[in-house]
Amino acid sequence: MRRPRAAAGVLLAVLLVLTGCSTQGQDATDVVSDQQARAYQREVSEKERLAKAEADLPSRPSGVVDVDGSTRGSLTTDEANRYEATGTSTAVNVANNGEDQAFQELCAGRVDLVDSARPISRAEWDACRSVGLDVVQFQIAAEAIVVAIKSETDVGGDCLTMDQVRDIYRAGSPVVNWGQVGLDDVPLRVGGPNQDNNAFGFFGRYVLDAPQPSLTNLRSDYSSFENDEGARRFVVGSKHDARVASRFVDMARRRSQAQQALTGARDELASANEELAAARAERAKGIRDKRSRADQAKDIARVDAAVERRRAARARVDRLHDRYRVWVDRVKRTEDARKLVATYRGHVAYFRFSYYELFEDQLRPFEITRPDGQRNCIFPSQSTITSGEYPLSRQLLITTTTRSLGRREVSDFLKHYLARAQDAAVAARLVPLPDQTVLVQRAWLTGDSSPLLVTPDDQADSPGSPTASEKPAR
Known part of the structure; x- marks a missing residue:
């Protein structure tokens, strides 16, 4: 008689446990639903706040496109003039107040486009997003410098790190032999363009970290030349000497x-x-x-x-x-x-990529490793330069917002700019974009595809960093 009572007790205990679990499961579901509701409400509130912040931005004047940034080495001023010469009623105003101020103006809604040689930084992107502005970045062209020795000579290696390039050229450099940077025992002499060459400023800012590059930023025995031809002869010698030899x-x-x-x-x-x-x-x-x-x-x-x-x-x-x-x-x-x-075996100089291409049979470029501790040895080519992979390259960028892209004046000017970008780059001795890149970006303007929005991931905090990652516009 006691066995049935024991069985009944066990059954009652199981029922109580199951009932408790059911109640707890219902409570957990309610908690999740409440959390989702609150998250949704926060998202709605944030969207409303951003929409209001964007609405509070100053309105842009009709028939005007305002551009700010850095015009040094840029194509924008010339293309603005060409665009206005087409007979358009749109006025394109190009200012030269520097990249930092230009990004501030963009995120304050006071300009439409930023002309820069660097991507928008994380802090600048945050400033744009805080007022509801989505950022879109167009590439117009690219530029790069090549560090090269004489073709068919060897100093014991084909790859240098950014630090090694800096150590070879910087003021006070003790490097007088390639063996001091881990290569062969070969005397080293350095040269390159003078301050009137665009490559000089590019090299000074991106390699030597000099905001206003001058000869004082370079080693005292640096041989400077008025043009690229002089630097090339410093590296390879004269044709006459080579012919006689x-x-x-x-x-x-x-x-x-x-x-x-x-x-x-x-x-x-x-x-x-x-x-x-x-x-x-x-x-x-x-x-x-x-x-x-x-x-x-x-x-x-x-x-x-x-x-x-x-x-x-x-x-x-x-x-x-x-x-x-x-x-x-x-x-x-x-x-x-x-x-x-x-004696030219150990001579090294740097050149704009467009000039190197003309004499690649005479010049032997070094591959360059990115400053991330990895010896990845990237060779300078149109592909690695326009993509930003090659460390001694920079991308000529136009940054805007979806708000400005919605203005006919802005999209029309950018269509004109991109249509001429490749020819303008070649004429300016820059590196032109691949056809596919131009087609993709033009599709953003024609409405054939949604523009890619710059995201907060991998944002650049310093010049020379690769382009920020992007995602499609929602």
Whole structure:
């Protein structure tokens, strides 16, 4: 009789547990629903706040596009002038107040476009988002510098880190041998453009961290040149020296041939002298022996022939000696040229990528590692430069907001700008965008696809950082 009671007790306990679990599950569901409701309400409130903040921004004047930023090395001013010359009624005002102020103005709704060589920073992006502005970034072109030595020479490696490039060029640098940066024992000399070249300012700001680059930021033995050609000759030497040096083997062969010919001529002269001495001795003997007149005539003819032979041999020796001296001098010049060309082995300079492309058969570029501790050795190419992968590159950017993109004036100007971007980049000796990049960005303006919004992830906090990641507009 006790067993049924025990079983009933167990059943009651199970029912109580199940009932409690059911009640707890219902309470948990209610808690989740409350949390979701509160989160939704916060999202709605935040959207309302952002919408109000955006509505409170100053209105943009009709028929006007305001651009601010840095016009140094930019294409924007020229393209604004070309756009206005098309007969448009839109006025494009381009200011040059610097990138920092321009991004502040953009996020305050006072300008439409920022002309910059760096992406918007995280702090600047936060400022835009705090007033409800979504950020869109267009790339117009790219620029890069290439650090190069002479083609077909070797200093023990093809890859340098950003720190190594900086150490080689910076003021007070102790580096006078490639071995000091982990390469071969080769004397090092550095050169590059002077302050009038765009590459000088780019290199000073992005490599030497000098806001206003000058020669004082570079090592005291830095060889500066008025143009890229001078820097290239510093690295590869002159065409004349190279051409003369290239003749060394041929000149040495001809000198050897001339020397052999001269040796043969001298042997012939020695033989002619011996014959003349013998002929004269024979003639004297014939006189003593009172040979017949006919025999003495033969002795005299032999002497005359020996004299003529010696005269011809001596003349040939003199002629071949002069020729040999000519080849000796020519070999000396080619040897000197070869020594001079050899001294260029350790010379290094930097160039704009567009100039390097013209002489890539003469220049050997270094691959560069990004300043993140990884030795990834990125080669300079149109692809790695326009994408921002190559560390010594910068992207020419136009940053705007979806609010400004909604204005006909802004989208029309950007359509014009992108349509001419590649040709303008080539004319300005910049790196043009790939066709596909241009097509993708133009589609944002024509409405064929939604523009990509810059996100807070991987934002740049300093010049030279890669472009911020992006996501499609909602």
